[in-house]
Amino acid sequence: MQQTSPIGIFDSGYGGLTIFRSIAERLPDYNYIYLGDNARSPYGDHSFDTIYRYTLECVEWLFSKGCKLVILACNTASAKALRTIQQKDLLLKYPDRRVLGVIRPTAEVIGNYTSSKQVGVMGTRGTVNSKSYLLEINKFFPEIKVHQQACPMWVPIIENNEHLQAGADFFVREYCEALMAQSMDIDCVLLACTHYPLLLPKLKAIFPDYINILTQGEIVALSLADYLERHPEIEKLIGRTKQKSFYTSGDPEAFDEHASIFFGEDLKSGRADI
Template identity: 40%
Template sequence: MKTMKLGVFDSGLGGLLIAKAIKSRIPAIDMIYLGDTLHVPYGNRSNEVIYDYCYKAVDFLFSQDCNLIVMACNTASAAALRRLQQEYLPTHYPERRILGVVVPTLEVASEQQHRKVGLIATNYIIESKIYESELKKINPKITLYSKATPLLVPMLENDGMQWVGPILRTYLHPLLEKKIDSIILGCTHYPLLKSIIRQEIGESVDILSQDEIIPHKLEDYLRRHPEISNPIGRSGLQEFYVTDVTDSYKRMAHFIYSKEIIIEKAAIWDLH
């Protein structure tokens, strides 16, 4: 039997945080990471274009023998996940699976019995209302207060961490006025801001961060689905691909992993 892999996909940098966290929790799992750096950010694209990008990305990862893909991007999860699950998979890889990040995050909010939950995310996610629509299915008793935070990702992607504090304080203030008991970091970049957010919101508000949630939920999924888990190798393999290799991306990857990692270019637009 062919040894399969776990795929992790994101449009930019945030997925690296998720990939690193997954490896920390399940060190032996064979993993391939793909970042679509050529088209980042996805949030200013149409749903159809985002779907096309995601289609190509998962097609590449499946061609690399991934049995399961974690779509570690909130925008991709909102715009393309359901369609990929319902249209692409049955036609191309009916025995394989693609998972997103929105539903697991909301499941944790419900499991922890939160009732007044704040959400910070990109404009696209807030306008899509994906968190609201999924929350109604999971636990309609939870009240969600959303705040678009459009300046955070550009600052994180362009070495602007030193200017984040005052802007973040402005974003968080209206949520804190609602007396939230927890806050969802609804972008996979935002774990980089956890310590700053903690300073602003204090200790009484729980932070629901996807770099902590997704590895735990993935481990649980693999335990419940041996037909998906068992074919995935456990040799510790880790490979990194992006659609455009830039110096700034390599610097940020080094910052996230605290070491230099080998990043290869994936020519996914050459696939037919």
């Protein structure tokens, strides 16, 4: 079989572009297709069933574009849809395809970033309510105590490009203080939403210097590189012409205007009818 299959990267909106950027920097030779479901974003407050249905539709769209491997670069989708897709849909309909998420790779290494064994997780309501990080971190580091904080205002602020404005300060500080009120022994804070790295300047100004603020891009990129090394049957199918394609279920012009903030360079997207 020819090496024409791109790696699919999915997010409910723009945030997964921060993951994609790290993956493309780590693995620059492969072909990629990014899909943002902006027409139905944000996912954070939807039910499990709705997020599963939306995520599966997007995964199947990427499959239709030739992807053999899809990365859910979205914490909410990883928390609420990944397991069902892996255990039901792939098994029954797509046994030759693979779908990976961002939660497990992060849980596998988070113990390397804390001395106090007290970790804070900041995410959408959907991610926090799923308790996925509590469960996954406990599998690898049962000694770690996880404190969670939902930050429902952060994604809308970021997607409206207001995240560096003074008006965002109240909501950034509110959630940070609510997390630290749970335990002053927290020494590692995981940004469990791919949008949140854009708030790093404000977060670093609020949190004490001793706190590690952990983003997921490099972690997921390293995990993907390891996965492809361990699964040559998948790796050999991926095209290597450095092509990057971008699609959105929303307005491509609006997507292009905002996406460069997340991806770090200008891009041109197409419309995905999902």
